[in-house]
Amino acid sequence: QVQLVESGGGLVQAGDSLRLSCAASGRPVNSYTMGWFRQTPGKEREFVGGITWNGGRTDYADAVKGRFTISRDNAKSMVYLQMNSLKPEDTAVYYCALRWKLTVEIPTSTNEYTYWGQGTQVTVSS
Numbered sequence: 001q002v003q004l005v006e007s008g009g010g011l012v013q014a015g016d017s018l019r020l021s022c023a024a025s026g027r028p029v030n031s032y033t034m035g036w037f038r039q040t041p042g043k044e045r046e047f048v049g050g051i052t053w054n055g056g057r058t059d060y061a062d063a064v065k066g067r068f069t070i071s072r073d074n075a076k077s078m079v080y081l082q083m084n085s086l087k088p089e090d091t092a093v094y095y096c097a098l099r100w101k102l103t104v105e106i107p108t109s110t111n112e113y114t115y116w117g118q119g120t121q122v123t124v125s126s
Contacts, residue, residue: 002115009120020081022096030074033099038092050106059106093119
């Protein structure tokens with residue numbers, strides 16, 4: 001089993017920055033793709049971005065491309081989501097996820113990820 005715990009959410013104003021963290025424990029996660037997703041009430045959970053096992057490649061949803069950056073520190077079993085130029089439409093619960101499969105793919109579907117955190121709320125006021 002792998003446990004994922006997100007932190008760093010909060011209430012910010014439009015244009016501000018925020019960095020989310022995801023701490024992994026239970027089993028080594030250094031070999032696996034990690035992803036960030038977000039969800040608002042009444043909507044499906046959507047892909048925000050992902051990072052391959054060594055950080056060599058990242059992928060982002062069009063809505064956040066150029067504003068959000070994902071990184072990871074495998075020595076600490078941490079993944080980060082740096083969010084800049086935040087907009088009210090970025091308001092959501094943000095989840096980190098781990099794909100328990102040895103691959104260099106960065107899937108965008110929630111079905112492809114095995115473990116999930118409990119989420120952290122990000123609220124961006126206008």
